[in-house]
Amino acid sequence: MTNRFHIVVSNHQRIQSFVDNFPKIMGFNPAEDSILIFDCSPENAWKEQLTITDRLCKSGLKWNKNLFFIRRRNWGMNIGGQMDYVRVIRDKLIEAPKFSAFMQEHYLDIANFVKEDTLPENTDYNLDQIAEKFESDNQLGCIFHARYGVRVAISDPIIESKREFFGDGDTLIKGAVRRGFLVDGGNFIVRPEMYVKWFDTNPKYLTSGDGSYGFTIVWEARLGQILYDQRIKWCDLSRNLEYSSIAELDALENSLSKKISKLWYDNRVWYFYYGRDQWKYPPLPLRSVLRYFPIYTKHYLSYQRNTNMIFFQPKDFHLP
Secondary structure: OOOOEEEEEEEOOOHHHHHHHHHHEEOOOOOOEEEEEEEOOOOOOHHHHHHHHHHHHHHOOOEOOOEEEEEOOOOOHHHHHHHHHHHHHHOOOOOOOOEEEEEEOOOOOOOOOOOOOOOOOOOOEEHHHHHHHHHOOOOEEEEEOOOOOEEEEEOOOOOOHHHOOOEEEOOOOOOOOEEEEEOHHHOOEEOOHHHHHHHHHOHHHHOOOOOOHHHHHHHHHHHHHHHHOOOOEEEEOOOOEEEOOHHHHHHHHHHHOOOOEEEEEOOHHHHHHHOOOOOOOOOOOHHHHHHHHHHHHHHHHHOOOOOOOEEEOHHHHOOO
16 A cells, blocks of 8 residues: 655654654554655764654654664765655655655754754644645645745856855845745655656666755755645645745735745856756856865765665664
8 A cells, every 4th residue: 555655754863853753644544654764874883863753653663664774875965865865766665655745854943953853833744634635736746834935046246356245135136036936945745757757767866866965955946946846836834835836936926915935046156056947057166166165075975875774673683
């Protein structure tokens, strides 16, 4: 029987945060939902992360049935974990569920590590509600709870080195082009076939790239763009709002007389090296592009190329 939800958690030494806050996931049913931890903690720390994960068995979970701990390379930060998850599904190591809920290990923790990629306060993360929402509308492709609302990915027209910036923005700079949506931290729920279909056409992307911070930021936007280009409907469940395009978002903000989104400007240098399929920046500002080249080369030469993923459970090491 096909699982209903996969809770896909990207972890780097903070699984305690997820385990402590797991009860905030309402409607979790071990008979039809599973948890997959994609761990890239250091070699001297990951077995402790595995032991902490084992505490979830008190909630009715069973190892390698509905609870999985997958060791992976430290590549692409949490976004790399999402891409590795797509590989697990494409390779049929685990049967694809109806819905995949991606989250960073600290996402549910509103007491520690709080920033834009943390669950909003006073928000119910209810799997039954999310499933009902998806099943009521076949056009709905992405559901999320985000503190600032959806992000609008936008090109960066500034080419002067002294004025360089990227990331947050509240105003549209002249010459900038809005092109799609993304969600902070990649914390959202999606129909997994939307990614499998894209990666079936672009399989090399699943394992290629240096996995650096700049690479990861570009991929966070690309994962949103993959969905946006399929013309899906997006649902901001915390605000009970739906839209399918930037134009619809504009109209909704005008009707509400308030912002329900924030802009996210490209880093021109990172997009020159990692994201030319999304926006073809010339090598400007030249000084910044040249300054990054040795860093890019170092990342390219030194990144972990071992793409193996290994499933573990505590009994493999006689852990308590």
